[in-house]
Amino acid sequence: MAVAVVLLSGAPFHGGCCRHKVFLSLLGPLLSNSKLYSSYRRPGAEPKKKLSWQNADFSFKKSIDHLKTQLSLLTKETQDYLQGPGGHPLSQHVLEQTRVLWQFRSQEDLNKWVISSDVEIGGKSKVYIKLGRNNQAALLYGTLNTEVPRDGETKYSGYCSMRSRPAVGSFNRKKYYDWSNFNSLYLRVRGDGRPWMVNIYTDPYFSHQKDDLYSYFMFTRGGPYWEEIKIPFSKFFFSSRGRVQDNQHPVWLDKASFLTLGLTIGDKVDGPFQLEIDFIGLLNDRAHREEFAYETYDKN
Amino acid sequence: FTTSLLLGTTMTISSNHWIMAWAGLEINTLAILPMISKSHHPRAIEAATKYFLTQATASALLLFSSMINAWQTGQWDITQLTNPTSCLILTSAIAMKLGLVPFHFWFPEVLQGAPLTTGLLLSTLMKFPPITLLYMTSPSLNPTVLTFMAILSTALGGWMGLNQTQIRKILAFSSISHLGWMTIIISYNPKLTLLNFYLYALMTTATFLTLNSTKASKLSTLMTTWTKAPALNAALLLTLLSLAGLPPLTGFLPKWLIIQELTKQDMA
Numbered sequence: 001m002a003v004a005v006v007l008l009s010g011a012p013f014h015g016g017c018c019r020h021k022v023f024l025s026l027l028g029p030l031l032s033n034s035k036l037y038s039s040y041r042r043p044g045a046e047p048k049k050k051l052s053w054q055n056a057d058f059s060f061k062k063s064i065d066h067l068k069t070q071l072s073l074l075t076k077e078t079q080d081y082l083q084g085p086g087g088h089p090l091s092q093h094v095l096e097q098t099r100v101l102w103q104f105r106s107q108e109d110l111n112k113w114v115i116s117s118d119v120e121i122g123g124k125s126k127v128y129i130k131l132g133r134n135n136q137a138a139l140l141y142g143t144l145n146t147e148v149p150r151d152g153e154t155k156y157s158g159y160c161s162m163r164s165r166p167a168v169g170s171f172n173r174k175k176y177y178d179w180s181n182f183n184s185l186y187l188r189v190r191g192d193g194r195p196w197m198v199n200i201y202t203d204p205y206f207s208h209q210k211d212d213l214y215s216y217f218m219f220t221r222g223g224p225y226w227e228e229i230k231i232p233f234s235k236f237f238f239s240s241r242g243r244v245q246d247n248q249h250p251v252w253l254d255k256a257s258f259l260t261l262g263l264t265i266g267d268k269v270d271g272p273f274q275l276e277i278d279f280i281g282l283l284n285d286r287a288h289r290e291e292f293a294y295e296t297y298d299k300n
Numbered sequence: 301f302t303t304s305l306l307l308g309t310t311m312t313i314s315s316n317h318w319i320m321a322w323a324g325l326e327i328n329t330l331a332i333l334p335m336i337s338k339s340h341h342p343r344a345i346e347a348a349t350k351y352f353l354t355q356a357t358a359s360a361l362l363l364f365s366s367m368i369n370a371w372q373t374g375q376w377d378i379t380q381l382t383n384p385t386s387c388l389i390l391t392s393a394i395a396m397k398l399g400l401v402p403f404h405f406w407f408p409e410v411l412q413g414a415p416l417t418t419g420l421l422l423s424t425l426m427k428f429p430p431i432t433l434l435y436m437t438s439p440s441l442n443p444t445v446l447t448f449m450a451i452l453s454t455a456l457g458g459w460m461g462l463n464q465t466q467i468r469k470i471l472a473f474s475s476i477s478h479l480g481w482m483t484i485i486i487s488y489n490p491k492l493t494l495l496n497f498y499l500y501a502l503m504t505t506a507t508f509l510t511l512n513s514t515k516a517s518k519l520s521t522l523m524t525t526w527t528k529a530p531a532l533n534a535a536l537l538l539t540l541l542s543l544a545g546l547p548p549l550t551g552f553l554p555k556w557l558i559i560q561e562l563t564k565q566d567m568a
Contacts, residue, residue, distance in 0.1 A: 081462070081463055084463060085463045085464070085465050086463075090519075093465060093519070093520075094519055094520050094523055178465045178466070178518075180465070180466070180518050180520075181518070181520050204342055204346060205346050205350070205409075206346060206349060209342050209345075209346070212342060247340060249339070249340070249341045249342070252341065252343050254412065254465075254466050254518065255343075255412070
């Protein structure tokens with residue numbers, strides 16, 4: 001504090017215009033809204049132009065429209081609640097053996113997914129998504145580039161992914177789904193022979209579990225024919241921060257809240273890739289009796 | 301751990317001093333945590349963490365309430381709780397311990413994350429010490445607050461249990477609802493609270509043990525248990541109807557007596 005006073009009092013020797021710069025140079029790191037521990041921006045990250053509160057839209061008309069939309073969603077949710085679990089009658093919930101979660105027939109269906117690649121860490125892979133021929137499927141395509149960004153800390157690169165947006169109800173509340181009636185994931189895809197990874201992120205309550213992920217592989221055949229891939233949920237293995245954990249356990253689907261399904265390609269092979277997805281759904285395969293594919297260790 | 305649970309419960313229900321009661325509650329909380337997180341699944345750990353946080357908060361509030369009363373009145377006797385602030389804080393502490401509305405949000409999640417036998421203990425044995433404390437301090441507590449919480453618990457327990465598909469969550473909401481019935485009558489006739497609790501514990505024990513033997517944790521599994529154990533399934537039907545409070549089954553008795561008592565108090 002005394003140093004600041006001395007420097008400020010010395011500022012008039014350099015001219016009044018410098019006083020402001022001296023003040024800011026002393027208190028800049030405290031006044032800036034970047035993270036306190038590092039102001040380094042990764043090569044692929046976009047510079048933050050606006051503060052989060054500056055993005056707020058204070059338009060009255062828009063807020064009334066938004067409120068009307070949310071109230072109509074709330075009304076629909078209440079009506080669904082009166083009908084039964086998930087908006088369907090209880091008999092449907094108990095007897096159903098298949099359910100289509102996502103199918104790609106229009107741009108709205110595509111908007112439920114987010115694509116990303118290693119550009120966010122400074123890589124050079126490209127990924128795009130569009131509707132396929134005759135609006136019958138989604139086409140995820142791009143180019144994988146395993147060139148590591150030269151920032152001194154990244155060791156690996158080369159991935160592209162497509163993740164579903166988590167479902168939100170009225171007033172941006174989390175939607176809870178019960179997938180416990182099903183035991184397999186069912187995908188109708190047409191790939192190019194490259195292996196993909198299917199990731200399930202169950203939104204856990206506490207922050208120390210936010211890096212947890214359940215993954216399994218999806219090997220595509222390639223060629224002109226569609227293939228129907230069934231991945232039992234018992235096969236999904238548990239990983240945290242990208243590392244497969246020793247303590248394995250099956251994924252619980254009773255509270256699929258904010259659940260995100262993701263498809264990732266990262267097979268370390270440079271070149272183009274392409275995946276067409278017709279639909280993704282759930283299946284209750286009565287023939288699949290396995291509870292969990294990996295050994296669980298009983299601790300004392 | 302089971303021995304510790306019994307020790308904690310016995311300490312609380314047989315104590316006259318607030319510190320002993322609090323110590324018994326803490327022993328109970330700590331003893332059940334490894335039982336909830338036994339499977340080491342993230343959901344079980346989450347349930348144990350939520351349970352610990354809510355119960356620790358409630359214990360702290362309970363101790364705070366007893367300390368205020370001791371500061372004002374100079375004594376630590378459980379039955380001599382006279383300070384109004386203490387009574388209010390104790391009411392909220394007990395509500396949090398039991399899972400009464402509006403402190404009920406943790407209960408379904410904790411029960412869902414725990415195994416069935418631990419769920420049984422959470423619904424019955426872990427409710428016993430707080431009910432005992434409520435019983436002992438009932439003359440001093442504010443009837444309006446208790447009635448308000450009880451009515452909300454009964455209503456919300458029934459409403460929120462409607463569209464559940466997981467049996468443990470349904471039983472959690474059933475527990476919240478029953479606790480509402482127990483709480484509403486405690487200011488007027490505490491013995492009916494105890495009768496309600498004993499019958500509720502009996503019915504819930506029967507339900508949980510049946511579900512444990514058939515390994516049914518969701519409605520779709522419950523649909524197919526009749527092929528494996530038809531007699532047990534029929535008994536489960538009667539137990540669930542009794543839990544719902546349908547005459548002429550046992551579960552109707554406490555509800556009838558409570559409504560009769562409330563009518564005498566010009567409340568029903």
